[in-house]
Amino acid sequence: MTLAAAIRSGDVTLLPGKRDEDWRWTDLRGLLRTLPGPSDEETAPLAPGPFGALGDSEIAIVNGRIRDGAASLTVGAGKRCVVRLRFVATSSESRHEARMTINVHAGAELTLLESHEGQAHGYVTAATLDLRLADGARMERIVVAEDGEGAVNVACASAVLAPNSKFAQTILTDGARRQRLETCLDHPGGGAEVRLDGIYVLKGQRHADLTTVVEHAGPDGSTLQLTKGVVDGQARGVFQGRIVVAEGADRTDARMGHHALILSERAEVDAKPELEIYADDVACGHGNTVGALDAEALFYARQRGMPEPVARALLTEAFLGEVVDRIGHEGAREAARAWVARRLEAAA
Amino acid sequence: MLRIQNLHADVGGKEILKGLDLVLPAGEVHAIMGPNGAGKSTLSYVLTGRDGYEVTAGSASLDGEDLLALAPDERAARGVFLSFQYPLEIPGVPALTFIRTALNAQRRARGEPEANAPEFLKLARAAAGSLKIDFEMLKRALNVGFSGGEKKRMEILQMAMLKPRLLILDETDSGLDIDALKIVADGVNALRSPDRAMLVITHYQRLLDYIKPDRVHVLAHGRIAASGGPELALELEREGYDKYARAA
Numbered sequence: 001m002t003l004a005a006a007i008r009s010g011d012v013t014l015l016p017g018k019r020d021e022d023w024r025w026t027d028l029r030g031l032l033r034t035l036p037g038p039s040d041e042e043t044a045p046l047a048p049g050p051f052g053a054l055g056d057s058e059i060a061i062v063n064g065r066i067r068d069g070a071a072s073l074t075v076g077a078g079k080r081c082v083v084r085l086r087f088v089a090t091s092s093e094s095r096h097e098a099r100m101t102i103n104v105h106a107g108a109e110l111t112l113l114e115s116h117e118g119q120a121h122g123y124v125t126a127a128t129l130d131l132r133l134a135d136g137a138r139m140e141r142i143v144v145a146e147d148g149e150g151a152v153n154v155a156c157a158s159a160v161l162a163p164n165s166k167f168a169q170t171i172l173t174d175g176a177r178r179q180r181l182e183t184c185l186d187h188p189g190g191g192a193e194v195r196l197d198g199i200y201v202l203k204g205q206r207h208a209d210l211t212t213v214v215e216h217a218g219p220d221g222s223t224l225q226l227t228k229g230v231v232d233g234q235a236r237g238v239f240q241g242r243i244v245v246a247e248g249a250d251r252t253d254a255r256m257g258h259h260a261l262i263l264s265e266r267a268e269v270d271a272k273p274e275l276e277i278y279a280d281d282v283a284c285g286h287g288n289t290v291g292a293l294d295a296e297a298l299f300y301a302r303q304r305g306m307p308e309p310v311a312r313a314l315l316t317e318a319f320l321g322e323v324v325d326r327i328g329h330e331g332a333r334e335a336a337r338a339w340v341a342r343r344l345e346a347a348a
Numbered sequence: 349m350l351r352i353q354n355l356h357a358d359v360g361g362k363e364i365l366k367g368l369d370l371v372l373p374a375g376e377v378h379a380i381m382g383p384n385g386a387g388k389s390t391l392s393y394v395l396t397g398r399d400g401y402e403v404t405a406g407s408a409s410l411d412g413e414d415l416l417a418l419a420p421d422e423r424a425a426r427g428v429f430l431s432f433q434y435p436l437e438i439p440g441v442p443a444l445t446f447i448r449t450a451l452n453a454q455r456r457a458r459g460e461p462e463a464n465a466p467e468f469l470k471l472a473r474a475a476a477g478s479l480k481i482d483f484e485m486l487k488r489a490l491n492v493g494f495s496g497g498e499k500k501r502m503e504i505l506q507m508a509m510l511k512p513r514l515l516i517l518d519e520t521d522s523g524l525d526i527d528a529l530k531i532v533a534d535g536v537n538a539l540r541s542p543d544r545a546m547l548v549i550t551h552y553q554r555l556l557d558y559i560k561p562d563r564v565h566v567l568a569h570g571r572i573a574a575s576g577g578p579e580l581a582l583e584l585e586r587e588g589y590d591k592y593a594r595a596a
Contacts, residue, residue, distance in 0.1 A: 295399065300436040303396050304450035304506065305424035305457070314449055318440030318489075 003154040004126035025238040026209040039063035039091035050144040051113040055082035064096030072101040075108040082111040092120040104137040118148035131159035147176035163190025171198040175206030182211040189218030198227035201343040202235035209238035222253040229260040231267040247278040256286040349374040355406035364390040366570030375542040382567035383589040425457035427513030431503040438490040475508040496523030504535040515546040521555035533558030553585035568592035
């Protein structure tokens with residue numbers, strides 16, 4: 001039951017819907033009674049994406065077709081590189097899916113600047129990423145999702161980590177008609193470290209679902225997770241975070257935070273943080289808050305001369321800034337900061 | 349400069365200010381003293397326009413302009429500054445960013461040109477230097493993890509940079525040791541000028557040893573119960589507020 005399978009076959013009965021527990025807030029079956037036809041091939045050159053010219057090379061997947069390259073990327077042992085991975089949709093009212101496999105060998109380091117770019121209306125797309133990190137490998141994945149308001153997009157990344165590897169991720173999205181950005185990690189423990197962050201800034205009738213599943217299979221692993229969202233209008237933000245600490249995965253350090261600001265009465269945030277712990281001697285915790293901006297801080301800023309919209313924008317940007325600050329790659333961090341600032345201006 | 353007439357104000361449906369009159373001319377420093385619960389902080393919030401502080405009667409004007417009709421930021425742009433008893437922590441906003449945003453918002457509201465980065469940094473360095481604040485501290489999130497004394501110094505720093513005309517100091521001495529108190533008082537005294545007025549709200553006389561008032565008012569039961577020269581503060585220090593607490 002996946003969108004990718006439905007896109008391949010054209011069979012809408014394969015779509016996940018609200019009867020599936022993990023999809024109850026991101027119902028695709030109820031939304032899509034029929035699927036549009038396959039997307040056309042696009043041959044025109046692409047304008048720069050949200051990461052501009054950052055990094056060493058670019059892989060573009062346009063309407064589900066990989067340009068100039070293979071559906072896999074390997075970073076050899078000890079190598080370091082920064083790669084832009086762009087999923088671009090240019091074909092309106094159509095469907096396509098894409099797959100990508102990435103291997104980061106022992107001691108290698110990859111910064112993946114991934115974007116989902118909607119340059120068309122009403123498309124339905126699915127992207128599947130298989131990530132493998134060998135012993136001591138490092139990967140930082142920064143995802144910017146800019147789907148159109150009429151788009152449906154499900155992007156699933158599955159990562160298998162080896163001991164001593166480091167995987168860090170920050171997703172930034174402004175939502176779509178319906179959108180799910182899912183990350184599933186096999187965490188072996190053994191000194192491997194994970195950071196899983198996210199930001200959603202939603203307005204109008206947009207929807208974004210950030211779902212993560214981390215399975216700690218062995219001892220001595222850590223997962224730090226921080227997701228923050230701002231929803232306005234009639235938008236809906238969904239956060240589902242599950243961390244499973246298997247029997248024997250002792251001394252796991254897992255912390256999950258999800259905090260959202262609701263700026264309008266008709267906006268909605270649904271959150272399901274879950275910790276399932278079957279091991280002993282673990283340090284696990286989660287925090288979840290949904291609310292409005294702090295009225296006292298708002299008054300303080302206004303007393304110093306900031307008109308209300310200026311004060312709100314400053315405090316909201318600061319609220320999301322905590323997540324942006326955790327991005328390791330400096331260029332990507334500044335691109336993310338600018339992206340957030342633009343989204344908040346658009347929301348005001 | 350500031351004229352308050354027959355001011356009545358409710359907080360949560362309860363009347364706290366009950367007909368307060370006060371005239372504060374430019375160039376003067378007036379102290380408001382009073383027992384806890386007399387309405388001292390309420391007065392400061394009413395003058396600055398905080399939500400939940402509802403004026404039910406009376407008026408407050410700044411140079412003849414109705415202050416109570418203005419939004420909090422409009423009052424700030426006209427020169428009203430409140431040094432908070434408990435300055436807020438603003439996570440994620442460096443002090444410099446916060447102050448620059450405030451300064452330029454005020455300048456825009458007054459139709460003045462905004463401060464560019466070099467001009468602003470020069471102002472900030474000068475203000476930090478005179479208040480013995482490490483400039484590096486201004487790069488940190490405003491007040492987050494700062495000590496009580498550091499927070500109060502940051503209030504005075506903002507005051508020095510925003511150059512308000514009506515300064516309201518709400519219990520600025522609370523939480524300060526004697527060294528910090530002197531630094532803060534020096535910072536406040538440096539801002540005394542013929543075109544500024546200050547309202548110093550305090551429970552204890554101690555602060556007034558360092559910030560000398562021209563007039564002292566006793567606030568009790570929501571109105572001014574007595575007014576006098578600096579000697580009134582000393583009398584209160586000796587005899588306490590009992591006389592005024594009973595009088596109502």
